[in-house]
Amino acid sequence: MKTIKIAGVPEHFNLPWHLSIDDGEFEAVGIDLQWTDVPEGTGKMCQMLRDGTTDIAVILTEGIIKDITNGNPSKIVQVYVQSPLIWGIHVAANSSYETLSDLENSIVAISRMGSGSHLMSIVNAEHQNWNTEKLTFEIVNTIDGAVEALTNGKANYFMWERFMTQPLVDAGIFRRITDCPTPWPCFVIAVRNEVLEQHPKVIEQILDIINTTTEEFKMIPSIDRTLASKYNQKLDAIQEWLKLTHWSQEQMNEQSLDKILEQLLKLQIIDKKLPKEAILK
Structure with a gap:
């Protein structure tokens, strides 16, 4: 069993991960995926990737791109939620x-x-x-x-x-x-470079499992009621959120990355543009 640590915010976007973990889907392929809720959000998760207390982070696009630009030894392996936050x-x-x-x-x-x-x-x-x-x-x-x-x-x-x-x-x-x-897709999946180099197949398996779950997520019977109950939301608000939210199963393309980098440069959130290979796996 290979242990992989993953972190994300305790929000409705991440219920697909919890369903896949609870259903034993990662365990079935020999992966002990250990989830940590991070209510502090993206800044804290950037630190966790840097110090190795997490291997993977489901993290805001602008935050991880800024931190990779500033030396975080991680890469984006995929867009997780394509729609804006x-x-x-x-x-x-x-x-x-x-x-x-x-x-x-x-x-x-x-x-x-x-x-x-x-x-x-x-x-x-x-x-x-x-x-x-x-x-x-x-x-x-x-x-x-x-x-x-x-x-x-x-x-x-x-x-x-x-x-x-x-x-x-x-x-x-x-x-x-x-x-x-946000003027860009909101959440991406980032992985520490060391983990990408040492366990590429494990990361591939994790992405395959979560992508199958997110593709089918909206079709789960009464998923709106489950979300409303679990996250203390009104049913009509969750139904609106489900309409607005679109998960992704693809890596970010070069054109999208370049557009985001240009906007972050303009806003002085980053001070330089790294090449695509330094940000995307």
């Missing part, structure tokens, strides 16, 4: 901020530097023609930290996946001002 822009329910323009020059809560919540706040600022160099950040680590920071006024707004934050909106803790979709 819809980021909700949230304020405290009792906040005086009413419109997106009100948030210019205010403090943004982020899970950590290099995380999706950090990078997407730059994307949003660029879209609004704000001066991105004037953005001020409060590091909150997790969504619970963001609740605390917005409630006590340490930060003014927080960007997180819209559907996962909906229960906080429904509970009157957050108020969502608007949405900001």
Whole structure:
């Protein structure tokens, strides 16, 4: 049995992994796939890939490309979710901020530097023609930290996946001002170079299994009810999310990568463009 460590956010996008693990599909081919939930998100998973505490990460595209550019010894082996991630822009329910323009020059809560919540706040600022160099950040680590920071006024707004934050909106803790979709496919699968070199067949088997699961995922009977129950969501919200979400079973092509790199360069999220071979397997 070959042990492989994998990390991802505890969100509905990753239910296909849990179903495949619970069904014993990896075990059946001699792979002990050990999943770790990482509520801190992409910045934390980049660190885990660097220090070897995970072999694989299901991770935000912009975050891992930035970190590979900065020396993370990993590669993207496949796009996992092709559709954009819809980021909700949230304020405290009792906040005086009413419109997106009100948030210019205010403090943004982020899970950590290099995380999706950090990078997407730059994307949003660029879209609004704000001066991105004037953005001020409060590091909150997790969504619970963001609740605390917005409630006590340490930060003014927080960007997180819209559907996962909906229960906080429904509970009157957050108020969502608007949405900001990513201008690229949202999640990719990244693997440490050492693991790719030593166990290429194992990685291939893992991808074959998860791709079969994601291809059939929407056809699973009552999958909307399962998701709603497991992730504390309303059924109609999950049904909307399922319509908007499209998993991928393919590697990113060179044209798509180049387009993403150009956008990240323009936003000054990266300072150079690595060749395709340094990013994609």
